[in-house]
Amino acid sequence: MIGELLKAQPEIALFASLALGYFIGSFKLGPIQLGGVCGTLIVSLLLGQTGARIAPDLKNIAFALFIFALGFTGGPQFFANIGRGWRYGLLSVVEIVSVVVLIMIAVVLLGLDPGTASGLLAGAATESAVIGTASEAISKLGLGDAETTRLQANIVTAYSVSYLFGLITIVLFTSQFAPLLLRVNLREEAERVWRKLGGSGALDEGQRLAAPPLVGRAFKVVGAAGVTVGALELQYGGNLTVEQVERGGATLPLEPQLTLAAGDLVLVVGRRAALVEASPHIGDEVGGEQVGPVMGERVDVVLTLREAHGLTISQIRERASPEEGRGVYIAAVTRLETTVPALPNTELNRGDVLTLVGTKTDVARGAKRLGYVLVATQKTDFVYLGLGVLVGMAIGHLGGRIGGVSIALGTGGGCLLSGLLFGWIRSHYPLVGSLPSAAAQILKDFGLATFIAAVGLSAGPDAIRLVHQYGIALPVAGILMVLIPGLLSLWIGRVFLKLETPMLLGAIAGQQCSTPAISALVGVTGNSTPVIGYTITYALSNILLPLLGPLVVGLSGKFG
Known part of the structure; x- marks a missing residue:
């Protein structure tokens, strides 16, 4: 009954796979979480x-957009x-x-077909997009419909089998085994690197919220009497x-040459360590009371x-003139939707999203100078968007053909390259190509x-046959x-x-x-220093x- 309904209305099977898959993928066992994509694949295979x-x-339209x-x-x-x-x-x-070499070794030793080999690559490298590019490449081999469907x-079957083992292995390797091999205390190393980058300590997420890096304080001048604001x-x-400087109940015009006097009430904002x-x-x-609004x-x-x-954040400040840099603070750095620690010695890249904090005038001046x-x-x-996909x-x-091997990019590879190009154009000419x-x-x-x-729904009974054929060989190869x-x-x-060890392990992730x-690394280290290495290798x-x-x-x- 249910089978007939799903065959007659496959859209029910599609959304059931999405709903149940993301529900299953949301469960965590320690740092291990399957995620919605792998959960969707498991449900759709069933x-x-x-x-x-x-x-x-x-299927093709969805992958092209992705x-x-x-x-x-x-x-x-x-x-x-x-x-x-x-x-x-x-x-x-x-x-x-290394993964290409290892895949070819597995192809020769195990006699893997092109579908199983590329699925093993996708699962072990935990890169779902490989499924689409490989699937399209197989469709261009000129094989019969039945053989193309089988491959x-x-x-997807090889991916689903090797993904779980690859995921567990990379999480345990980066957060547990690698520090043991290097004989380092990862948390202490992360604290040392945090301080080296200009942080005031190895602060975890809760501590950072309790002690924000940018603060404001009001003082009654004593020791700074006779010192100019600029100095x-x-x-x-x-x-x-x-x-702000208040003297005798009156607010004075603010300028670098203004000399502070004993008893002045001054409002000072900036980095917590400096204050x-x-x-x-x-x-x-x-x-x-005026700190918040400022x-x-x-x-x-x-x-x-x-x-x-x-350049680092501190180098950008040093190279800016006093007028350009005054009152502008970088509170956060976002790279590839990941937050990078905004410390004085954090290096910035073009394309980073900087969260500027300060007065309205100062922030507007800083934004105009740094980007858009x-x-x-x-x-x-x-x-x-439509033009990009067409290109x-x-x-x-x-x-x-390269060395006798036929290679075609296909829609997946082509849309990936055009996305790179159109994203780069958008970053240089922000008035065109809005894609929130x-x-x-x-x-x-x-x-x-x-x-x-x-693709999971289309796999059908072939999934069970492949598991029986290779047994534990695919999980071992994935590890x-x-x-x-x-x-x-x-x-x-x-x-x-x-x-540095935290950045190196983040780069391996x-x-x-x-x-x-x-995520497991950040939890073990207690700060976000591993993210600095992660964002670069992840982007590539x-x-x-x-x-x-x-x-x-x-x-x-x-060679298979």
Whole structure:
């Protein structure tokens, strides 16, 4: 009865897969969480036994939207990290080369077909987008419909089997095993790096909320009497600003040459560490009812200033003139939808979203200097979006033979490359191509989940057959494809690249595109220093790994 209903109305099977899949994926066992995509795949594989099928056109449209949005949001960071972030980027190269070599070894030893090989790559590398690019590459091999369907079913089955083992392995490796191999206390190392970057201590999330990095205080001047406003601010490296001076009940015009007098009431805002240091030298702290309104202006700005790329927050402040930098503070840095610690020695990249805090006038001046204000909008430029997908489809027709191996980008690879290009254009010319982050996230989440549900439903009985055929070989291969690249990156990053341990482990999580791994790392370290390494390798691997789908299909077809 249920089977007949699902076959007659496959949209019920689609949304049942999404709802139940994301419900199952929401459960956590320690740091391990399957996630909605893997949960959707498991449910759709089960429902696929009923014979329910989704039209191929819907599957292709969903994947095209997902992969374009992936490239669009990652484009600015991808190009920003090519070259300048070479030390971390090298780890992504290690990941790419080693997994291709390991896949080819598995193809030869186990006799894997192109579908199983690419599914193993997708699962072990925890990169779901490979399913789409490999699936499309298989459809272009010129095989019969039955054989094409079988190989595409093998992709999702191999992915579902190897994904869980790959996920568990990368989480445990980065947060537990690697620190033991390096013989370091990860929490102490993270605290040391946090202080090196200019943080006031190894603060976890709760402590950071209780002690915000940007604060305001009101003082009755004692020790700072006779000092000008400009000299006081310069003494502490521009990390604090005098926003108001009151003398005898009257507010004085504020200018750098104004000399403070004993008994003046001054309102000072800035970085907490600077204010703590300056407090004894200024005077006695008093109640400051005006602190909130002064610090109340918060604006998100996309960093486009070319000279700022690769500079630390403190270097940007040092290079700015006193008039440009006065009263402007970077409260947060967001990179690839991930928060990076906004510490004095944190390096910034073009495309970062900086949260500026200060007075309205100061913030507007800083935003104009650093980039453009990220205006909150709910409108999507569908002209830009449609044109981008069309260009991607045109690029997808490109292909050829390399060393006797036939490789075609397909719509997936083409839309990924066009998304990169259109995202980069948008970052340089912000007046065109509006795609709000929430809208882009919906395209990515719903597009990928719909695609995964469609291919899972189509897998049908082939899934069970493949599991019986290879047994534990796929899980073991999935574990090795995480451990070997991880160990290589750990050795190279530690011995040759001299990377700090928290950033190195974060970069290894990023080269695997593993969000659960970086979440576990942040929990173990107690601060967000691993995120600095994670964002760079994630930006690169998230783009490069999907492009391996057609390559693995071509190579496994030749050597399998």
